[in-house]
Amino acid sequence: MAEPSEWQTRIAGEWHGRPSLFDATGTWQGYEDIRRSSVFENGSTTYYMDGGLEGGGPLAGRFRLGAPFAFGVVDSDSDRVYTGPDFHGTGQPYGGFVDAHYYGPGWQVDLNTWNHVLPDGETQVYSSTLYQGWALVGCFNGVYRRSTDYDTNAGTRAEIERFLDGETRNGPVPYVLPTKASGAYSGTCELWGADQKPAGEVAVSIELEPLDLLRTRHRVTWSGALDRNHTVDVRRDGFRSFYEGPGAWGNAQAFGRANYPVLHFGDVWKAKGREFMIDARPGMSAGETLAVVYELFKGNVLAGVLHGVLAWEAA
Numbered sequence: 086m087a088e089p090s091e092w093q094t095r096i097a098g099e100w101h102g103r104p105s106l107f108d109a110t111g112t113w114q115g116y117e118d119i120r121r122s123s124v125f126e127n128g129s130t131t132y133y134m135d136g137g138l139e140g141g142g143p144l145a146g147r148f149r150l151g152a153p154f155a156f157g158v159v160d161s162d163s164d165r166v167y168t169g170p171d172f173h174g175t176g177q178p179y180g181g182f183v184d185a186h187y188y189g190p191g192w193q194v195d196l197n198t199w200n201h202v203l204p205d206g207e208t209q210v211y212s213s214t215l216y217q218g219w220a221l222v223g224c225f226n227g228v229y230r231r232s233t234d235y236d237t238n239a240g241t242r243a244e245i246e247r248f249l250d251g252e253t254r255n256g257p258v259p260y261v262l263p264t265k266a267s268g269a270y271s272g273t274c275e276l277w278g279a280d281q282k283p284a285g286e287v288a289v290s291i292e293l294e295p296l297d298l299l300r301t302r303h304r305v306t307w308s309g310a311l312d313r314n315h316t317v318d319v320r321r322d323g324f325r326s327f328y329e330g331p332g333a334w335g336n337a338q339a340f341g342r343a344n345y346p347v348l349h350f351g352d353v354w355k356a357k358g359r360e361f362m363i364d365a366r367p368g369m370s371a372g373e374t375l376a377v378v379y380e381l382f383k384g385n386v387l388a389g390v391l392h393g394v395l396a397w398e399a400a
Contacts, residue, residue, distance in 0.1 A: 089125040090162040092178040095202055096123060099235055100209060101245045104227030105256035106141055106148065107340040109220075111324030113257040115140020117148070117225060118249075120235075123158070130158040132172075144223055150191050163281060172196075179277035179390040182378055194222060199359055201378055201392055207231045210361050210376045212343055224340040227256055228363060258365045259324060260339040264298050267400040270375050274393030276310045279386075285310025287391055289377070305333075311381075311391065315350060342372070355382045373397035 089097075099122040106114045119136040134154035141148055159166035165176045167187050174187020174196075181202040188195050194215040201210040212226035230248045232241050271290040278284045292304040299321050306314040315332030326337040328348055335355075337346035344360040358379040365372035378392040 089130070090160050090165075090178075092162055092165070092183060093123065093125055093130060093160050095181065095206070096200075096209075097125075098122070098231045098233045100229040100231050101235070101249065102209075102211065102227050102229035103249050103252040103256060104211060104225045105341050106138070106144060107224045107226075108142070108144060109222055111259075111338060111340050113341060114142040114144055114223070116253065116256065119229075121229070125160065130160040132156050132158055132167075147194070148192055148223075154191070177281060179281055179392070180275050180283065182277075182390060182392045184380070184390070193217075199378060201361075201376060203376060203394055208363075210363070212340075212359060212361075214345070224343075226340055226343045226361070227252055228361075255364075255366055256341055258342055258367055260342055260344040260360070260362055260365065261321070261371050262293060262301060263371045263397075263399075264295055264301070267292075267294050268398055269293065269400070270395035270397050272393055272395040273309075274377065274391050274395075277390045277392075279388055279390075284389060287311045287393075289391070289393065289395060291375075291395065307391070311389070313350075313354075317348075353384050354388075356380065357382070371397075 099120060102119050103116050105116055108114055116139045117136055119134055121134045123130055123132045138145060138149045154171045156171040157168040159168060162178055167174050171191060172187045172189050176183045176185030183200045185198040196213045196215055198213040207230060209229040211229055212224060214221060215223045230245060232245055234241050235245060269290050269292040274287045274289045276284040276287050287307050287309045290306045294302040296302055301319050303319055304316050317328045317330060317333040320327045320329060324339045328335045333348045333350050335346060335348040337344050342362045342365045346358050348356045356379045361376045362372035363374045363376055373396060375395040377395055380387060381389045381391060
């Protein structure tokens, strides 16, 4: 390939983050300091990841390494193939979102990584769920910020340091929605087909009606290129949530600020998602900005991907 793909152009530069590590129960374990970049040169792409694990608890021995990551990528806007030596697998872009499945020999885990570049082009929401066979063993997730002159510009370095300080404070904060205020998270999302082509815009609204401190009624509306709506009562139990009808059934596991639901709608459709509360902070409050991704399945076949940013407005 003589020119980089659209996705490769979208993620040019260096990205800085401090994703948190959680065990399979959702319990916070530590941080991973990461500087991540990808270089397209002479028709080929190489990814670089440099950093280190701080903390980690019982998982530290598995996820602490003695050298930076580097791996080749067959660059494409259809199938991106990771050719090793540090990661082997593939990923598929859907606009500003990539769903990647691969194996990391150093960490000895199978990974499902979701990278979502937000509409500002400078912020990336990241998560990797980590598997031993079919069993979940942990999750890394967090927010990345882009820089193009980190090593040469003191102002950029100071800005990135402030951002990383915020990720340090906020990374372990558990996902929670407002428990006493009615309102809605709403915004315009992009819909992409399973063929990785844009399918239009969808107005998304998640209207919340708290029933008590642990149960909330969700009235969810998608309209535009996709028209669906459902009402569901959601019960939170620690890091877990349960969706108990009448319009959807399923459950979710949260790792820090990110909630990972799987929903069945009572017909042939189901959804697998990530809802990331970007501005969640310590204290007795909920955040106001949700970055959402939903993979939509008809039967067991991917039919589309819906992603975007939703903002809170109290009723």
